Amino acid sequence: MDSAYWKLAHWKRIPVYAHWTILLWFPWALIQGIKLVWLFPSFLAFVTILLFHEFGHAIAARYTDTKVYAIKLFLMHGECSHETPYYESEDILIAWGGVLGQLLLLVLAVVAQYLLFYFSTMWMYQLSPVFDVLTKTNLIIIAFNLIPVKPLDGVIAWRIIPFVLLKIRTKKAGILSRFAKRQQTSGSKTKEQTEEKNADKIAQELFDRLKK
Structure with a gap:
């Protein structure tokens, strides 16, 4: 693998890499007004979105017996490298897998936010920068990925x-x-x-x- 990538882990024999451009999140977050103390937690929340998206693709691919080669994380998007599916329906399912993964994360984040509101309002407001990433930024990435323009998922998903x-x-x-x-x-x-x-x-x- 190119030196521009860092190997993070393996998941069911699938290597997971991060490209150096993912670190551009930090200056972008500072421009957005995120406080320095919440910079790293927000970054982890952002990486979690990318992982849920790409693992959604990978799980859908494995469900259709499509071989997955690697998962790569970049700034604002990721890539799940896999072989070309045999059937059109399998290709469409894999394309929607990423969005479904993000929607699952969105539901979990909203539930966690409501639970914190019920048990500890203070902590809910304290963690609001992280929840903003897991909800608002998550929705923006979902909408962006569904645009029917190459190389985004929308090209295949809307088929x-x-x-x-x-x-x-x-x-x-x-x-x-x-x-x-x-x-x-x-x-x-x-x-x-x-x-x-x-x-x-x-x-x-x-x-x-x-x-x-």
Whole structure:
């Protein structure tokens, strides 16, 4: 791996790297007005967002039996390197995995914030810079990633709309086809029954004539 990357850990044999640009968070956070004492905790919260996003991709990839090569963290985004999925549905699921991971973190952060508000209002306000990162910054990154422009996830993620529409049309066509076959079968049965009734009627008439 390039010297610009630092190896952080391994997760299920998947190496996790951080690029040096991730440190640009510190000057950016200072410009945003984050106090010096909360600078490092806010940075950890930011890294947590990136990890949840990329692990979301990785978990979705492993669920579809798609091999994951590495996870890399940069400033404001990450990268989950994996092989190309065989099916379109798998590619879409992997693309949404990152957003779903961030949404999970968002829910956990909101729940933790409400619990702190209930048990200790002081600590909730003290930790507000960290919660701002886990909620507001998290939502900004989610919205940014869903923009349908390469290399963002939105390019693949929004393919879910035509994919679902195609599935609905295919299912509808299948239902109509089965209904038509049933109608045809029902029509054939009705025709056979009518013919049988006519034959019985003719036979009965011939029998009545013979009796006379």
